[in-house]
Amino acid sequence: MTKNLRVKTSKFIDETYKISFKFNNKTFYGYKGDTLASALLANNVHLIGRSFKYHRPRGIMTAGSEEPNAIVQLHSDTSRTEPNVRATEIEIYEGLDASSQNCWPSVNFDIGAINNFLSPILPAGFYYKTFMWPANFWEKYEYFIRKSAGLGKSPTEPDPDIYEHRYIHCDVLVIGAGISGILAAKTSAKNGLKTLLVDEKSYLGGSTIYQDSEHFKINNQISSSWLEKEINEIKKIENLEIKTRTSVAAFHGYNFLLARENLTDHLPLEQRNNKIRHKLLKIRAKKVITATGALERPLIFDNNDRPGILLSSAIGKYASLFGVACGEKNILFTNNDTAYETANSLFKKGINIEAIIDNREEIDSKLIKEAEKHNIKIYKGYTVVNTSGYKRINKVSIMQLSKDGQKVIGSKISIPCDCLGISGGWTPAVHLFTQSGGKLKFRDEDQVFIPDTYSSDQISIGSCNGDFTLDEILFNLPKILKKFLKINKTDYDNLEIQSSFNKSKRNIWFLPSDKVIGKTKPFVDYQNDATAKDIKLALREGFRSIEHVKRYTTTGMGTDQGKLGNMHALGIISETSKSKMGELGTTTFRPPYTPLTFGTIVGRNVGEYFDIFRKTPIHEWHVQNKAEFENVGQWKRAWFYPKNGESMHDAVQRESKAARDSAGILDASTLGKIDIQGTDASEFLNRIYTNAWSKLAIGKCRYGLMLNEDGMVYDDGVTTRLSENHYIMTTTTGGAATVLGKLEDYLQTEWPELDVYLTSVTDHYATVSVCGPNSKKIISQVIPDLDLSDENFSHMSYKNAKIEGIKCRVMRISFTGEHSYEINIQANYGESVWKKCIKAGKEFNITPYGTETMHLLRAEKGFIIVGQDTDATVTPIDLQMDWIVSKKKYDFIGKRSLYRSDTIREDRKQLVGLLTEDPEEVLEEGAQIVADINKSPIEMLGHVTSSYYSPNLKKSIALGVIKGGKKMIGQRLIIPMENKKINVTVADPVFLDKDNKRLNA
Amino acid sequence: MFIINCPYCGEREQTEFKAGGEAHIVRPKQPTELSDDEWAEYLFMRKNIKGIQFERWIHIHGCRKWFNVVRDTSNDEIKAVYKMGEKPLIK
Secondary structure (H helix, E strand, O other): OOOOOEOOOOOOOEEEEEEEEEEOOEEEEEEEOOEHHHHHHHOOOOOOEEOOOOOOEEOOOOOOOOOOOOEEEEOOOOOOOEEEEEOOOOEOOOOOEEEOOOOOEOOOOEHHHHHHHHHHHOOOOHHHHHOOOOHHHHHHHHHHHHHHOOOOOOOOOOOOOEEEEEEEEEEEEEEOOOHHHHHHHHHHHHOOOOEEEEOOOOOOOOOOOOOOOOOOEEOOEEHHHHHHHHHHHHOOOOOEEEEOOEEEEEEEHHHEEEEEEEOOOOOOHHHOOOOEEEEEEEEEEEEEEEOOOEEEOOOOOOOOOOOOEEEHHHHHHHHHHHOEOOOOOEEEEEOOOHHHHHHHHHHHOOOOEEEEEEOOOOOOOHHHHHHHHOOOEEEEOEEEEEEEOOOOOOEEEEEEEOOOOOOEEEEEEEEEOOEEEEEOOEEEOOHHHHHOOOEEEEEOOOOEEEEEEOOOOEEEOHHHHOOOOHHHHHHHHHHHHHHHHOOOOOOOOOOOEEOOOOOOOOOOOOOOOOOOHHHOOOEEEOOOOEEHHHHHHHHHOOOOOHHHHHHHHOOOOOOOOOOOOHHHHHHHHHHHOOOOHHHHOOOOOOOOOOOOOHHHHHOOOOHHHOOOOEOOOOHHHHHHOOOEEEEEOOEEEEEEOOOOOOOHHHHHHHHHHHHHHOOEEEEOOOOEEEEEEOOOHHHHHHHHEOOOOOOOOOOEEEEEEEEOOOOOEEEEEEEEEEEOOEEEEEEOOOOHHHHHHHHHHHHHHHOOOOOOEEEEOHHHEEEEEEEOOOHHHHHHHHOOOOOOOOOOOOOOEEEEEEEOOEEEEEEOOOOOOOOEEEEEEEHHHHHHHHHHHHHHHHHHOOEEOOHHHHHHHHHHOOOOOOOOOOOOOOOOOOOOOHHHOOOOOOOOOOOHHHHOOOOOOOOOEEEEEEEEOOOOOOOOOOOEEEOOOOOOOOOEEEEEEEEEEEOOOOEEEEEEEEEOHHHHOOOEEEEEOOOOEEEEEEEOOOOOOOOOOHHHO | OOEEEEOOOEEEEHHHOEEEEEOOOOOOOOHHHOOHHHHHHHHHOOOOOOOEEEEEEEOOOOOOOEEEEEEEOOOOEEEEEEEOOOOOOOO
């Protein structure tokens, strides 16, 4: 069975370097330079996988990144395994282990292939139509649909490879290193422009580099020899960077492009360790030259998808570049001259060609004459109507085409074969051009879309611009380059070009058959199994827009994005609906051009580098003292400090009790701090806070509530007046940056006349908060010089002090309701002051507490946390904080919104306390609150926002928002849970020390 | 990703900036005098133009200054950039 189809030595293949690899657990051999596809073809393996919907056997169709069928699973280990790798792109390496996808138990015997016989009942839209009813069956359907969805398997463990991002700036980026790209890059670089040339393949020169026909000559040399010299020259140019194995994924506006540079996928596994696998290049180019070439079109006829059917150009490439024959009995089927290039090239290498089927009738060119000279049988005016051979083509049936090309006539001729090359002409690869915002125009004479208007400083050249022949390319290139690069001459102004090509093409989007369409399978999208009859069905069912037809039939929605068949889909729609191609437009080309791995997209930003995190100056102490941390914005905050294996609940209960009974200490350094200075600072505060600030005495602190212009609570915090025109504001930890941004916005755009300057000083100070009945005794030891008497230093005031000669600010402010002090000191002294407080507090059992205890303590006092008890739909009135909203002030941010018809509704959700009937029952935050459980649907009155077990009150306490809650104090409500109902009573939100006696205790 | 010519710093990548919505909406001087509808007009109503749009942007990861941008939303072409308080050169 295994044959060696390596026919001729190719200079691109190193036959002294033998490589073994596995495909479906069988070991094969290839050579350095082979792709998986070329190595398998050399071993006469065509059957690669099964198609998505019908599980039809499929083989290698192309020799490039447009491959729809030959996609494989690489590696079998759970972390490196990769689905949907194109066999035509992956270069073989020692240890390569590939297997077929979408088949079970094996590619040779696949149970899913029953779908092929069920295909009459699986038309386009089958899933949409079938799984609609009964509606409650969806969950059952979903299980099976999910099982059959997708190709290949994704890895289940983290990716062990390294990926990187890199920025590149250049004057000119040239995409594609075919003959056009090479000449453009050389011209650009030689004119002093910093140039970057990228190509997705491992070699330079595109399809010209393996061109060996005597009919194509430049300056009297065979085109490949001439180009080779050019390539050798460009490698020496200093300001020209060349990147191979680099595929441009996206072309965004402003000439910003993303490309993936593949660095290790071709190396033997043992040589990859610690090397970067892929680099995502973020390219900013002043000018872009797109030279992405063209893709050969298939032809659409019954059973055009069998293994052994390839694009004609791919057969040529396998023979010339890899020295591999795709079959021993080859047939070519074409509507244009390029297939004859392949035929003549194959003949030269001794590869047998049974026949050429050309749907054109009257044709003549040097290429055709040469083929005739080789005694190749040419069927002019014929079309293939069917093929046979389940896992490999073994026969084609051909018939004569009618004059108008609409039907077949005469009798059927069968020709045995093992390989069929098809050529439907060429489609310019305009994907990147359109991604950038370029607009296409349709060229009727050869039915192609070509670039029309550009959205940035860029140009398309060569066959991606619709110049398909050597003479066209080389005639137009110098003119385009001179204009685009604003230069007077190029090295290519006077080339002597010999090119022989009959440009005629007989374009028939959907070839006629002797069978009715319903009995045929003419594939348009090979990967998703969309056929020409699916497209016609969609049109019959009323779909008109190409975008809708695409989604209904899934044409072009595979991993290959329909690079081969999209044009035919358009053509069939155009013919069926009698609309013009140019007016029909194309589907949107979206990035990436070829799939990227997630690793490439995220680069180094994984694990601890996913996002930056911020640590307080006291962080190390928390770590040493075994704190558990929680994320607050980007901050790592000490959450609680478990002792001797305590649970979180036990630790929080202990910390909370200690803070009320004796002394607690909290690292509050993360609170946002904004330094406000200027002669209008007081006026500014008046405008941004709901309460009045003008009369705040120097040395005093005040709590402020900040609203959005819509009247909803935005942030809160204490602001201290340090001197006449100098304040320091604190914000919530998470809100610091957005508050500063908002304040800057108003200052710069609404009130530029105000003399106010804002500076973020969050990171400049460490804040140590000591609270509890013994806090005064502790602070008196830490700062002995400071008079802590209530007369000198009352609640809500601040003092300048010194600790061992270092200046600090001490505030008497409290978020716990206890007598407490906040020491603000230059950040680098934070840990030392913290330790001093711990040392001084030892005799009072000073207890470090984290954010969880802080939350519990403030909830006992009914203090809100913005973002937990509020959610941008809550006004201060809803919070029962009417006292903080100034009636006297003419205006402040959000004032007008507080008496909009919506904000004065009495049934708004309002903040209340909640007490459970069973004091041991702790509510779940987020739980819904209802009154009548028997009414259906149950009316949701509100939800629990904060809930704790209070060790100080020895009962469960909670805060929640309830519709019209203010008037419901004392009322009993129900919180229904999954397996029980909890009875609660609405209460005042202040649970402890309503008279604030503890503040001065 | 486009490039914005910050009037204070020069050309920088879009990632350094943050968009701030429609430009030239002036906060009413006397909000308390306004009816609910008039206040709602200021508070909620914004244009969403396909084509030339006047916008506010801030160089958030740079000089932190607010300024105005005239952008064609259909192709992201920036027609003009000018400081707060200045009049656009184009209409």
